[in-house]
Amino acid sequence: MAGWTRHQGLAVGLPREGIDTDQLIPARFMSAPRSAGYGGFLLHDLRMDAAGRPDTDFPLNKPEAAGASILIARRNFGGGSSREAAVYALADAGFRVVAAPSFGDIFGANCVGNGLLPARVTEAEAERLLAAAPCRLTVDLETGTIAGCGDDIAFALDPVWRLKLINGWDDIDLTAAHAEAIDAFAAARRRDAPWAWPRAAG
Amino acid sequence: MTGQALFDKVWDAHRVLDREDGATLLWVDRHFVHEGSHHAFGKLDARGLPLRHPELTFGVADHYVPTRGREPASEAIARMVATLEANAARHRFRLFGLDDPRQGIVHVTGPEQGLTLPGLLVVCGDSHTSTHGALAAFAFGIGATEVAHVLATQTTWQKKPKRMRLRIEGATGPGVGAKDIALNWIARLGADGARGHAIEYAGAAVRALSVEGRLTLCNLSIEGGARCGMVAPDAVTLDWLKGRPYAPDGADWDSAAEAWTGLATDADAEFDREEVLDAAEIAPIVTWGTSPEDALPITGTIPDPARADGAAAERIRAALDYMGLSAGRPLIGTPVDQVFIGSCTNARIEDLRAAAAVLQGRQAKVPGLVSPGSRLVKLQAEAEGLDRIFTAAGLEWAGAGCSMCVGMNGDIVAPGKRCASTTNRNFRGRQGPGARTHLMSPAMVAAAAVTGTLTDVRPLLSGRAA
Ligand code: SF4
Numbered sequence: 001m002a003g004w005t006r007h008q009g010l011a012v013g014l015p016r017e018g019i020d021t022d023q024l025i026p027a028r029f030m031s032a033p034r035s036a037g038y039g040g041f042l043l044h045d046l047r048m049d050a051a052g053r054p055d056t057d058f059p060l061n062k063p064e065a066a067g068a069s070i071l072i073a074r075r076n077f078g079g080g081s082s083r084e085a086a087v088y089a090l091a092d093a094g095f096r097v098v099a100a101p102s103f104g105d106i107f108g109a110n111c112v113g114n115g116l117l118p119a120r121v122t123e124a125e126a127e128r129l130l131a132a133a134p135c136r137l138t139v140d141l142e143t144g145t146i147a148g149c150g151d152d153i154a155f156a157l158d159p160v161w162r163l164k165l166i167n168g169w170d171d172i173d174l175t176a177a178h179a180e181a182i183d184a185f186a187a188a189r190r191r192d193a194p195w196a197w198p199r200a201a202g
Numbered sequence: 203m204t205g206q207a208l209f210d211k212v213w214d215a216h217r218v219l220d221r222e223d224g225a226t227l228l229w230v231d232r233h234f235v236h237e238g239s240h241h242a243f244g245k246l247d248a249r250g251l252p253l254r255h256p257e258l259t260f261g262v263a264d265h266y267v268p269t270r271g272r273e274p275a276s277e278a279i280a281r282m283v284a285t286l287e288a289n290a291a292r293h294r295f296r297l298f299g300l301d302d303p304r305q306g307i308v309h310v311t312g313p314e315q316g317l318t319l320p321g322l323l324v325v326c327g328d329s330h331t332s333t334h335g336a337l338a339a340f341a342f343g344i345g346a347t348e349v350a351h352v353l354a355t356q357t358t359w360q361k362k363p364k365r366m367r368l369r370i371e372g373a374t375g376p377g378v379g380a381k382d383i384a385l386n387w388i389a390r391l392g393a394d395g396a397r398g399h400a401i402e403y404a405g406a407a408v409r410a411l412s413v414e415g416r417l418t419l420c421n422l423s424i425e426g427g428a429r430c431g432m433v434a435p436d437a438v439t440l441d442w443l444k445g446r447p448y449a450p451d452g453a454d455w456d457s458a459a460e461a462w463t464g465l466a467t468d469a470d471a472e473f474d475r476e477e478v479l480d481a482a483e484i485a486p487i488v489t490w491g492t493s494p495e496d497a498l499p500i501t502g503t504i505p506d507p508a509r510a511d512g513a514a515a516e517r518i519r520a521a522l523d524y525m526g527l528s529a530g531r532p533l534i535g536t537p538v539d540q541v542f543i544g545s546c547t548n549a550r551i552e553d554l555r556a557a558a559a560v561l562q563g564r565q566a567k568v569p570g571l572v573s574p575g576s577r578l579v580k581l582q583a584e585a586e587g588l589d590r591i592f593t594a595a596g597l598e599w600a601g602a603g604c605s606m607c608v609g610m611n612g613d614i615v616a617p618g619k620r621c622a623s624t625t626n627r628n629f630r631g632r633q634g635p636g637a638r639t640h641l642m643s644p645a646m647v648a649a650a651a652v653t654g655t656l657t658d659v660r661p662l663l664s665g666r667a668a
Contacts, residue, residue, distance in 0.1 A: 015513075015516075016517070016520070017513055017514075017517045018393060018492070018493045018517070020493075020627075020629045022627065022629040022630070022631060022632050023629065023630055023631065026631055026635070027265075027608050027609065027610070028609070030238065031266075031278040031279065031281065031282050032278075033244075034241060034244070045630065045631045045635050046630075050617065050635070050636070074513055075394060075513075076392075076393050076394040076427070076493075079393055079394060079427060079493075080329065080424075080627060080629060081328075081329050081627075082327060082328055082329040082343040082344060082345050083238070083345070084241060084327075084345035084346035084347060085241070085346075087345070102394045102397060102427075103397075104394075104397075104427065105397060105398065105427065105429055106329055106342075106343050106344065106345055107345075109344070109345060109348065110345035110346075110347065110348075113345065113347030113348065114347065123513075127513075158361060159223055159224060160221075160223045160224055160225045160359075160361055163223055171347075171348075171351050171359055172249070172251075172350065172351050172354050172355065174359075175227065175351065175354075175355045175357060175359070176355075178218065178219060178227060179355075181218055181219055181227075182218055182227070182229070182355060182356070182357055185218045185229055186229065186255075186356070189215075189229060193215075193321070193458075193461065194450075194454055194457075195319070195450035195454045195455070195457060195458035195461070196231050196319070196321070196322060197257070197258070198232075198257070198258070198260075198316075198317055198448040199316075199447070199448050199449065199450055199451060199454070
């Protein structure tokens with residue numbers, strides 16, 4: 001995965017609280033292989049009416065939202081199920097940044113693993129961005145700011161996640177460098193806490 | 203030096219190394235996988251990596267398992283189960299699959315088999331992995347990228363969460379249990395109220411809970427946004443675990459029991475945050491909206507958006523619109539179309555007993571499905587005659603799996619239908635597109651079945667042992 005430090009793009013607002021991962025992608029789509037592309041599943045049941053036609057009032061369906069890569073929402077975005085498919089749906093639909101006052105922890109980690117930035121902003125700033133969207137914004141990971149909508153907005157981001165996004169780190173590669181330490185740890189644990197290994201039962 | 207909390211002790215015991223940026227590499231004792239883990243196995247295969255520790259990896263077929271009849275509802279679903287079987291065979295880890303008598307929902311089967319133990323670090327690509335903390339494990343859900351990392355390395359990079367102690371003091375009244383305690387705190391603190399925190403549940407009302415109750419309580423930790431939930435091990439924990447198939451025995455059991463006893467939070471340990479609830483004030487709870495935080499005592503009235511402002515008012519309005527409810531009306535008496543008893547929250551044997559205690563000798567006014575949490579729970583329920591109580595009441599007795607919790611294999615709530623459900627998520631569309639879910643305890647679902655409406659279970663319990 002490639003790292004990035006700066007992203008310029010069109011921001012679209014989704015003025016709702018509690019967009020959980022079941023809404024980001026309903027479970028019934030999750031058996032599809034990733035190669036099929038998950039963008040079409042994004043927010044499926046909110047975007048489409050019961051007959052499967054796009055709801056033209058839904059913010060993401062409006063013509064001015066076409067090509068958006070920054071999503072603005074209200075508190076508790078991405079709570080619920082750990083399904084990483086929620087992030088695949090966002091990423092495959094072209095999103096690089098979600099800005100909201102709070103995120104589900106697992107969702108946040110999933111975002112970062114896929115190069116997507118979960119930018120935490122205050123409630124007031126989220127409202128300001130929602131009022132301004134659709135608009136073009138510049139998001140900078142180095143300075144931790146969102147520019148393009150009045151005064152720059154500083155977003156909060158775990159420093160570990162920030163580095164990972166900038167460097168495009170792959171954890172499996174990083175961890176490989178510690179293989180010896182891990183094996184030594186496992187041997188010590190086996191010796192000190194043999195009960196931590198499952199008893200060989202039927 | 204101040205003492206350590208349960209969480210600190212378990213965290214420290216798994217620390218392989220700390221990175222400069224504040225991330226810690228942690229050893230994983232148990233890794234549970236299920237059908238949904240196919241993305242992660244795909245990542246492993248793409249790199250040509252082997253599964254690092256097959257003996258610590260356990261698979262369970264649950265999310266896509268048919269619970270009525272043996273045939274999956276579609277080819278795509280059949281493929282999900284078959285892919286898990288193929289991965290288990292190729293990577294040589296134990297699978298409790300479709301043909302295994304121990305098959306069940308991962309968060310029921312893991313503890314039931316003694317795979318989840320105090321002091322272990324347990325992960326699974328499922329948010330309700332928090333359940334396993336009831337046995338004093340540090341257990342949390344992860345996404346597919348992290349699942350692939352655990353498969354490849356048996357470790358995970360984590361940043362230490364803050365510690366929060368949630369003390370529930372006093373004693374709950376009759377008809378009030380773990381589900382009510384959980385929904386109560388989530389309603390109070392919010393669905394993101396415990397974000398970034400590891401919760402330790404403590405206090406007299408928690409100590410008084412059975413392991414089943416503690417599993418329910420910890421299961422719902424994630425619905426309040428917590429990273430995990432834990433209960434310190436005590437005699438109740440040890441009694442429950444002893445003799446389980448994968449739990450230690452002989453001298454290993456003795457040394458384990460000693461180690462586990464030492465895990466309890468030290469008297470002078472400090473927490474980043476402390477919350478206290480009075481158990482005596484907790485009434486049976488139901489949800490009215492589309493988030494678990496939208497929960498109220500059954501005796502309450504449906505919230506009025508006119509009494510809130512800004513985004514909160516909008517959210518209440520949207521939730522009531524989706525749920526088809528009128529502001530200001532009492533919750534009691536709201537008609538339901540169907541009921542569901544099941545899921546990793548409330549499908550263990552005690553949950554089924556609690557529902558049966560209300561249903562015995564009564565008729566359900568609406569249809570409903572009862573899906574035990576595992577095949578072993580199913581067997582035990584049948585040995586106790588609970589299945590006959592459910593079927594005599596008019597409910598359907600199904601097989602074990604995630605079933606209507608996630609709307610799989612046709613176990614769905616039809617659009618616009620209202621379901622009283624023992625599950626954990628009342629999200630829009632969770633139990634099927636347009637489904638209206640009210641979360642509550644098994645006893646409360648049984649009461650809703652008997653009356654065909656949202657009902658206070660307490661009067662229905664008089665003269666019965668629940
Ligand atoms: S029962 Fe429901 S919540 Fe539990 S693991 Fe299955 S789908 Fe998830």
